[in-house]
Amino acid sequence: MNSTGRDLYYQMHAELCQVFTSPKRLEIIDLLRDGEKSVQQLVDLTGIPQANLSQHLAVLRQQKIVVTRRDGTCIYYSIPDLRIAQALDLVRDMLLERLKADGRAAKKIEAGLGR
Amino acid sequence: MNSTGRDLYYQMHAELCQVFTSPKRLEIIDLLRDGEKSVQQLVDLTGIPQANLSQHLAVLRQQKIVVTRRDGTCIYYSIPDLRIAQALDLVRDMLLERLKADGRAAKKIEAGLGR
DNA sequence: CTGTTCTATATTAATATTCGAATATATGGA
DNA sequence: TCCATATATTCGAATATTAATATAGAACAG
Incomplete structure (x- = not known):
């Protein structure tokens, strides 16, 4: 591949992964993978203020991680x-193994993540 | 799970994903998945200045994505x-499908990514 | 020990991201 | 139309990330 194409690809990939660098967005993704939810439901479930939640949803929309339906x-x-979600699961599994190996904090975290 | 554990997990996960938000780091990861390489080899392969490359390698080390061996x-x-690498592949496949559906730029990018 | 090569770190300037507050838009009902 | 509810956008301050330059350290040859 020419370097232009490669560079463009890596840049797009990097921008997509930018979505995953916010704990709040990861939490939103985890909630949505179980089924669609309204903004108000997400506010209630997460406790994130509506305006801030909407900002994070805009980031997810921009990268086409989520789609919307109006009713x-x-x-x-x-x-x-x-x-x-599968990609995030792979990373999550790695993280949990790492924590388990370290012996620290693993139980506290793992306990609540069962799927 | 209690909210402390969940918050801690999402924060760790988000920090780990931070690694993937730089095109240069993605390129480094793609090179290393084919086998270990010295810093000098990476400089030659990527064209990234040594000091800057070392900074990115430090990020990868900190998150334990890579390990080092001195010889x-x-x-x-x-x-x-x-x-x-598997998680990144999932994201890459999504990206490429998306580009193909858009019809834009897909060929230019895809041509050079075969594995 | 001295010089040379390879690698890591510190500093700094430019840029990007986050959040909260305020405001704007859209839909449905009275 | 006017109001209420639901959602989105804009702006500014605080913070974080990046890349380049310069410097420092580690290992080896002589």
Whole structure:
């Protein structure tokens, strides 16, 4: 491949991964993988203020991680391609193994992540 | 799970994903998945100045994505857990499908990424 | 020990990201 | 139309990330 194409690809990939660098966005993704939710539901579930949540949802929309559906005044968000969640699972498993090996904090974290 | 554990997990996960938000680091990871390489080899392969490359390698080391082995004056880097690469592959496949669907730029990028 | 090569770190300037506050837009109902 | 609810956007301050330059350290040859 020419370097232009490669560079463009790595840049797009890097920009996509930027989505995953916020704990709040990871939490939103984890909630949406179980089924679509409205913004208000996400506010209630996460405790994130609406305006800030909307900012994070905009980032997810921009990178096409989520899609929206309007029903009356509500807008429902969902994840159309679950490979995103699979990729995050791979990273999560690595993280948990690492914590287990370290012996630290693993139980506290692992306990609540069962799927 | 209690919210402390969940928050801690999401924060660690987000910090790990921070590694993937630089095109240069993605390129380094792609080179290392094919086998260990010295810093000098990476300089030659990527064209990244040594000091800047070393900074990126430090980020990868900090998050334990890579490990090092010294042999004389050279330091060899490698990726001990290839689940990292698998997760990146999932994202890459999504990206390429998306580009193909858009019809834009896909060929230019895809041509050089075959594995 | 001296010089040379390879690698790591510190500093700094430019740029990007985050959050909260305020404001704007859209839909449905009275 | 006017109001209420749901969601999105804009702006500014604080913080974080990046790359380049310069410097420092580690290992080896002589």
